[in-house]
Amino acid sequence: MNGPADPAGLRLAVAINPRAAFGGKRKRSAGHTGDVAVRALRSAGHRVTVLRRRDYDALREAVDAAVAAGAQALVVVGGDGMVHLGVNALAGTSIPLGIIPAGTGNDAARGLGLDPGDPGTAVERFLKSCQGEPRSVDLGRLERAGEAPVWFMCALSAGFDALVNERANGWRWPRGPLRYQLAILRELAELKPLHYSLVVDGQVRTQRAVLISISNGASVGGGMKITPDARYDDGRLDLFILSPVSRLGFLRIYPLVFSGRHTRRAEVRIEQVEEVFIDLPGMVAYADGERIGPLPATVKVDPGALKLWA
Numbered sequence: 001m002n003g004p005a006d007p008a009g010l011r012l013a014v015a016i017n018p019r020a021a022f023g024g025k026r027k028r029s030a031g032h033t034g035d036v037a038v039r040a041l042r043s044a045g046h047r048v049t050v051l052r053r054r055d056y057d058a059l060r061e062a063v064d065a066a067v068a069a070g071a072q073a074l075v076v077v078g079g080d081g082m083v084h085l086g087v088n089a090l091a092g093t094s095i096p097l098g099i100i101p102a103g104t105g106n107d108a109a110r111g112l113g114l115d116p117g118d119p120g121t122a123v124e125r126f127l128k129s130c131q132g133e134p135r136s137v138d139l140g141r142l143e144r145a146g147e148a149p150v151w152f153m154c155a156l157s158a159g160f161d162a163l164v165n166e167r168a169n170g171w172r173w174p175r176g177p178l179r180y181q182l183a184i185l186r187e188l189a190e191l192k193p194l195h196y197s198l199v200v201d202g203q204v205r206t207q208r209a210v211l212i213s214i215s216n217g218a219s220v221g222g223g224m225k226i227t228p229d230a231r232y233d234d235g236r237l238d239l240f241i242l243s244p245v246s247r248l249g250f251l252r253i254y255p256l257v258f259s260g261r262h263t264r265r266a267e268v269r270i271e272q273v274e275e276v277f278i279d280l281p282g283m284v285a286y287a288d289g290e291r292i293g294p295l296p297a298t299v300k301v302d303p304g305a306l307k308l309w310a
Helices: 026-043 056-068 080-090 107-111 119-129 160-169 177-189 247-258
Strands: 011-016 047-051 073-078 097-101 135-143 150-152 155-157 194-200 203-209 211-215 237-242 268-273 275-279 284-287 290-294 297-308
Touching: 011 026, 011 056, 011 080, 026 047, 026 073, 026 097, 026 119, 047 056, 056 073, 056 080, 073 080, 080 097, 080 107, 080 150, 080 297, 097 107, 097 119, 097 297, 135 155, 135 284, 150 297, 155 160, 160 177, 160 211, 160 284, 160 290, 177 247, 203 211, 203 237, 211 275, 237 297
Parallel strands: 011 047, 011 073, 073 097
Antiparallel strands: 135 150, 135 297, 155 211, 155 284, 194 203, 194 275, 211 237, 237 268, 275 297, 284 290
16 A cells, blocks of 8 residues: 555545547546546545546656555556556556446456446445455566566557557548458458567567467457456466468458457467567557557566556
8 A cells, every 4th residue: 555544535546538539439438437436436435536637648647646646546447548557657566456447448357357338336346345455466567678668457469450550540530440440451451471589488489470469368459358368367478379371261260359269270379478579670569559669579477566456
């Protein structure tokens, strides 16, 4: 805890997602859910500081200031981007994170057993959890030369899915989910093997693949169970490799990811690891759906790096 417990209630900072998903309804949804959560937390006797800012960078600064000022827990309201913000504010500290899902992905919430469609129950679970000791979970830690470390809760993407994100983020039109769907089709038209340089737990290898992810959690992209056996507290990361496939082969594998049945395919390999160096010239990596920057990078498991009330 950041300071002694107070019988008048905990000092909570509640950060609410400031932005919409490509101008859609996400901002209003997160705002409404945030208002409901704040009322419930205050009704339970906690002292709540509400953090709303015009954009993600301004909100990050407000969160860091609230933590430095003595917040005893941080509650984020939104999707995986908001979890990513919270994780990077609290990694390595004793201050717990609470999660109220109100985004479009919500893979971190899913991995913790929270129903993305039921934020009210997430609030109730937080209120119950904060009466006891927080849970410790692992994080992935991403290091790039000359840059500060970045932690992630769900996964690092450095392949087809990262290319889709990069293309979609470069378009101003259309808005909403259609942008991603069109970006997937565009990247699928150019699908080709990528040539990675890897060092996996000290072993040097080259790897041809169309997609590599390094996962801390089970799912990405709003419920795609890319590494279905991954756990937040096993002290390992899951390295996912999809070997070169044709466009038709990719389309056959893609729907299986939502049930986890893709792991039976010969083109899919998953192995538990502790550290991976990954390089692919020109590839921009994403973590928890957020743009990180160009490879190379070293990814390590950071056991027990985050405290959670969820």
